[in-house]
Amino acid sequence: xxxxxxxxxxxxxxxxxxxxxxxxxxxxxxxxxxxxxxxxxxxxxxxxxxxxxxxxxxxxxxxxxxxxxxxxxxxxxxxxxxxxxxxxxxxxxxxxxxxxxxxxxxxxxxxxxxxxxxxxxxxxxxxxxxxxxxxxxxxxxxxxxxxxxxxxxxxxxxxxxxxxxxxxxxxxxxxxxxxxxxxxxxxxxxxxxxxxxxxxxxxxxxxxxxxxxxxxxxxxxxxxxxxxxxxxxxxxxxxxxxxxxxxxxxxxxxxxxxxxxxxxxxxxxxxxxxxxxxxxxxxxxxxxxxxxxxxxxxxxxxxxxxxxxxxxx
Numbered sequence: 001x002x003x004x005x006x007x008x009x010x011x012x013x014x015x016x017x018x019x020x021x022x023x024x025x026x027x028x029x030x031x032x033x034x035x036x037x038x039x040x041x042x043x044x045x046x047x048x049x050x051x052x053x054x055x056x057x058x059x060x061x062x063x064x065x066x067x068x069x070x071x072x073x074x075x076x077x078x079x080x081x082x083x084x085x086x087x088x089x090x091x092x093x094x095x096x097x098x099x100x101x102x103x104x105x106x107x108x109x110x111x112x113x114x115x116x117x118x119x120x121x122x123x124x125x126x127x128x129x130x131x132x133x134x135x136x137x138x139x140x141x142x143x144x145x146x147x148x149x150x151x152x153x154x155x156x157x158x159x160x161x162x163x164x165x166x167x168x169x170x171x172x173x174x175x176x177x178x179x180x181x182x183x184x185x186x187x188x189x190x191x192x193x194x195x196x197x198x199x200x201x202x203x204x205x206x207x208x209x210x211x212x213x214x215x216x217x218x219x220x221x222x223x224x225x226x227x228x229x230x231x232x233x234x235x236x237x238x239x240x241x242x243x244x245x246x247x248x249x250x251x252x253x254x255x256x257x258x259x260x261x262x263x264x265x266x267x268x269x270x271x272x273x274x275x276x277x278x279x280x281x282x283x284x285x286x287x288x289x290x291x292x293x294x295x296x297x298x299x300x301x302x303x304x305x306x307x308x309x310x311x312x313x
Contacts, residue, residue, distance in 0.1 A: 001255070001305065002313045003298050004030025004065045006222070006262040010286045012270045014044040017056060018285070024060035026295055029313060030258045031062050032220075033099065035069040041091050050098035057099075065258035066103035066164060066194070066220050067096035075109035075145040075172055082148050089152045093159050103220050104156060105164045105194045108173035112141050116170040119202060120230045130170075145172050146185045153188035164194035164219040169203050169231060176205060176213045183217060192217035196262070197241050198224045199231050207241055211249035218255055222262040223301065233264035235297045244304050251310050259301065266293045 005028045011019035016033060023031050033053070035041050057064055071088035073081035089106070096104045110116055116130050149165070156163040165182070167174050173182055179193050195218045197207035211218060225239030226232045236243050263269060268290030305312050 001250070001310060002029045002063075002065075002258045003301065004028050004032065004062075004258045004260040005294060006032050006034075006068075006260055008034050009262065009264050009269045009290065011284070013284065014040060016053070020053070020056055020060060020062065022291070024062050026291055027298065028261075028294075029062060030065040030260065031057060032066045032068055032105070032258075032260050033064060035067070035092060035095060037072075038088055038091070041069075041088075041095065045095045047098065050095055054098065054100050063258075064099045064101040065260055066105045067092060067099055067101050068105040069095075070106040073113060074106075074148050075111055075141060076113045077141065077144070079144075081113075082144060086148060086151050086155075090155055093155050093161060096161060097159055102160075103162045103164050105166055105220065106152075107166045107168050108171040109145060110171050111138065111145075112136060119169045120232060122230055142172065146182065149182060149191065150186050150188065153186055153190045156190040157188060161190070162219045163188075163191050165191065166194040166196055166222070167199050167203075169199060174203050175200060176210045179214060179217070192219040194220045194222060196222040196224075197246060198222070198226050198233050198262075201226060201228045201241055202231050208245035208249040211246065211253055211255070215253040218250075218253070218257075220257055221250070221255075221259045223259050223297070224262050224264070233262055233266075235263055235266055235293050235300075236261075237297070237300045243301065244308070247301070247304050247310060248308055251308060261294055261297050261301075263290070263293055263297065266290065268293065 005023045007016050007019050020031055035045055069092035071085035073085040076082050092104055122128055153163050173179050183191055193214055200207055200210055223236055224233035225236045225241050226234055227240050268287035270286040
């Protein structure tokens with residue numbers, strides 16, 4: 001296994017060069033980059049920039065563990081919106097190939113592109129609900145989403161990449177059962193999960209059980225902790241997730257990929273210029289306190305790996 005880090009909590013918005021150097025300086029061996037939207041693809045991830053970033057990552061002694069981008073409209077009832085989402089995904093794959101990574105990540109879509117409440121708000125509300133219009137054809141929306149996922153998986157197959165879909169609460173793929181169902185309906189070996197226990201735990205999953213159930217279909221990992229109430233991303237060891245059991249399950253199922261530490265609700269984190277809910281807003285670059293959170297997380301997890309005799313590169 002290798003330990004890496006997500007770029008966005010260090011530097012939410014591009015440019016990402018300083019964030020890459022910073023991650024390397026902390027002792028990580030991998031970094032994952034992100035393209036938030038089509039504008040960033042056009043303005044930041046130009047062919048020239050992609051080549052420069054790949055060289056910078058290699059010179060820093062890192063690898064790019066995956067490229068992250070979630071197209072809007074993947075489960076839209078509007079066929080044109082879904083087609084645009086696939087075109088966005090094609091562009092993400094082109095960037096991923098240029099960067100030299102073997103994995104593309106996107107977050108699963110909300111049904112019908114409906115607006116669901118943020119699970120981080122749940123402890124503060126007496127009633128927890130979402131407004132669902134009557135008359136929606138849920139079977140058709142699922143079939144449309146399966147079709148889009150098939151098209152995306154096929155694009156990955158043609159590019160010799162893996163598609164690591166990420167579970168989030170309330171979305172078409174939010175847990176083990178929905179991941180297995182999607183794998184069955186899509187029928188592509190390129191499709192698997194970006195295992196993120198901080199999203200799985202609050203929807204009722206036991207994280208290490210998910211690993212056994214999805215053995216061979218976990219392509220990449222995001223590690224952070226929480227107490228199972230919301231999907232906040234704390235430092236591993238500060239919540240209720242059983243990390244020894246998680247790492248043992250990864251060992252038992254033969255996972256030898258990257259564990260990317262993704263801390264988003266800890267001191268000093270970057271949240272960029274956008275009004276993103278969280279502990280810090282409008283902080284373009286993370287602070288040194290955030291660096292320390294990441295080092296503590298990596299040391300904690302490496303200690304467990306040593307106890308379990310799990311090789312770490």
